[in-house]
Amino acid sequence: MKKTFRNRRFKLIDVLLTTIIVFLAMTAIVLIFTKGSSGSHLKSAISQSSDKDAVVVDKSDSKYEGIKIITETSNDPLGKYAIQYPQSKNEEFNNHVSTYIHQAKKNYLQAIRNVEIENNKRKSELNISYETHVDKKGNYSFVLMNNEYLQGQKRLSEIESFHLNSKSGEQLDIQTVFKEDTTTLQKITDRVREKIQHSEKLSEGLILDKMQIRTEPEWKNFENFAISEKFMFFYFESGSLKDVKAGPQIAMIPIGDMNDLLKPEYQVVSASPTSGDEDNQSDTSKKEDSTGEKDLESEADNVNGKEEQESGNEKSPTQAEKTGEKKIALTFDDGPDPKSTIQILETLKKYNAKATFFMLGSRVEYYQDAAKAVKASGHEIGNHSWNHPDLSKMPLAKALEEINRTTDIIQKVTGEKPTVFRPPYGAYTDQLSKQRIPPIVLWNVDTLDWKYRDSTKLLEEVKKSTKDGSTILMHDIHQSTADGLDNVMAYLKSQGYKFVTVSELHK
Ligand code: ZN
Numbered sequence: 271m272k273k274t275f276r277n278r279r280f281k282l283i284d285v286l287l288t289t290i291i292v293f294l295a296m297t298a299i300v301l302i303f304t305k306g307s308s309g310s311h312l313k314s315a316i317s318q319s320s321d322k323d324a325v326v327v328d329k330s331d332s333k334y335e336g337i338k339i340i341t342e343t344s345n346d347p348l349g350k351y352a353i354q355y356p357q358s359k360n361e362e363f364n365n366h367v368s369t370y371i372h373q374a375k376k377n378y379l380q381a382i383r384n385v386e387i388e389n390n391k392r393k394s395e396l397n398i399s400y401e402t403h404v405d406k407k408g409n410y411s412f413v414l415m416n417n418e419y420l421q422g423q424k425r426l427s428e429i430e431s432f433h434l435n436s437k438s439g440e441q442l443d444i445q446t447v448f449k450e451d452t453t454t455l456q457k458i459t460d461r462v463r464e465k466i467q468h469s470e471k472l473s474e475g476l477i478l479d480k481m482q483i484r485t486e487p488e489w490k491n492f493e494n495f496a497i498s499e500k501f502m503f504f505y506f507e508s509g510s511l512k513d514v515k516a517g518p519q520i521a522m523i524p525i526g527d528m529n530d531l532l533k534p535e536y537q538v539v540s541a542s543p544t545s546g547d548e549d550n551q552s553d554t555s556k557k558e559d560s561t562g563e564k565d566l567e568s569e570a571d572n573v574n575g576k577e578e579q580e581s582g583n584e585k586s587p588t589q590a591e592k593t594g595e596k597k598i599a600l601t602f603d604d605g606p607d608p609k610s611t612i613q614i615l616e617t618l619k620k621y622n623a624k625a626t627f628f629m630l631g632s633r634v635e636y637y638q639d640a641a642k643a644v645k646a647s648g649h650e651i652g653n654h655s656w657n658h659p660d661l662s663k664m665p666l667a668k669a670l671e672e673i674n675r676t677t678d679i680i681q682k683v684t685g686e687k688p689t690v691f692r693p694p695y696g697a698y699t700d701q702l703s704k705q706r707i708p709p710i711v712l713w714n715v716d717t718l719d720w721k722y723r724d725s726t727k728l729l730e731e732v733k734k735s736t737k738d739g740s741t742i743l744m745h746d747i748h749q750s751t752a753d754g755l756d757n758v759m760a761y762l763k764s765q766g767y768k769f770v771t772v773s774e775l776h777k
Contacts, residue, residue, distance in 0.1 A: 411496035602746035606640035623769030628654035631676030650771035725754030
């Protein structure tokens with residue numbers, strides 16, 4: 271409530287204020303009561319720890335006009351979440367998005383309540399992030415990625431897209447961008463299927479019969495989409511829970527190839543870009559770099575487009591640099607990612623630093639170019655399992671398969687076997703460690719970048735605990751980590767650290 275009343279009509283305002291305060295107080299009492307009673311027979315994780323773990327909501331400007339980024343985080347150790355979503359000036363759009371978010375949170379908290387508290391040792395987490403695509407008319411596609419982990423296991427991986435007409439502020443959906451013609455839907459289906467069939471990775475991920483079902487000519491099958499300047503993206507759920515870690519599958523089709531089906535205002539006039547390889551990262555669109563949001567298309571830009579920046583930072587060395595022999599190993603887990611990993615490579619190059627990337631086999635298979643770029647930049651590549659399961663909780667043979675399959679794909683894609691292995695969550699059995707697997711390397715500085723998703727916080731965490739010989743854990747799949755790395759590197763360099771791979775550090 272802003273204090274904008276400057277006249278003397280205090281009486282009326284007093285009455286109003288009193289009424290509101292009394293009402294709020296009563297609401298609070300009712301809420302406390304309800305919470306207390308509902309948790310009485312079932313010691314709910316949420317009500318138990320809600321006092322010390324307040325939910326944090328933050329609203330900040332995005333780089334996109336008229337769009338704010340809402341961030342909600344909860345550090346309840348038994349029901350963590352980190353949620354990010356866009357907010358526009360359109361109430362209907364905002365309601366649409368918040369309904370989705372509300373439901374996702376509700377489902378997640380419900381799932382946690384259903385788990386017996388004794389078993390609730392492993393981390394649960396709800397993670398919703400989003401990426402923004404802008405088409406040539408400035409219309410927005412927001413692609414929300416909803417990942418839910420229950421006791422350390424991925425339970426859900428889902429995509430939901432929202433769309434805004436930048437001029438009218440109206441919401442768009444799949445049917446509003448395509449021509450109203452009885453044959454349109456079938457043609458979309460045909461083109462998406464063709465794309466999938468010609469892409470080894472996509473057809474594997476959407477194993478043929480399922481692919482057929484998920485791409486039946488019904489609008490609802492194509493409602494999760496995005497339009498950028500050059501591509502149309504269609505998102506498909508990855509299917510079985512077992513494959514959930516791999517995440518949704520994306521079919522990327524050059525807009526030029528959809529021109530005849532799109533309403534004129536969404537068509538592109540220029541020649542269509544070449545469809546590129548299966549990962550579709552050969553596109554060299556000059557899309558601006560985005561902060562906080564992923565952009566699948568700009569990988570090539572990031573690799574080739576930027577000027578060498580080394581000279582700018584090679585100023586006179588500090589005292590520590592002249593004398594210091596301090597070494598640290600930066601490690602990046604859970605990638606590769608076509609956007610953030612590549613950005614990280616650029617930053618590392620700027621500081622002439624070598625690091626170690628612990629990759630997931632499933633992502634190496636999907637983002638081969640990104641994995642190759644890491645190798646080409648001279649960094650060490652480590653094995654981080656295929657799908658990020660808790661290896662200590664599975665039969666030895668299965669755990670070994672997770673590792674070996676990943677070793678194979680890394681060798682196939684980068685030409686070399688991974689030299690080190692880091693088990694997901696740092697969890698492994700004695701038995702597993704005695705097998706013929708690459709040496710296990712954990713970490714001793716955890717930046718918690720996956721939790722904060724805040725580029726400024728990254729430096730704080732590093733400052734807190736880094737010392738000579740530290741192995742620092744970060745995740746190259748988060749844009750916030752990629753964005754915050756430069757400051758971290760500048761700081762560490764000023765402290766005289768030399769950046770080495772984990773193998774070199776442990777030599
Ligand atoms: Zn990991």
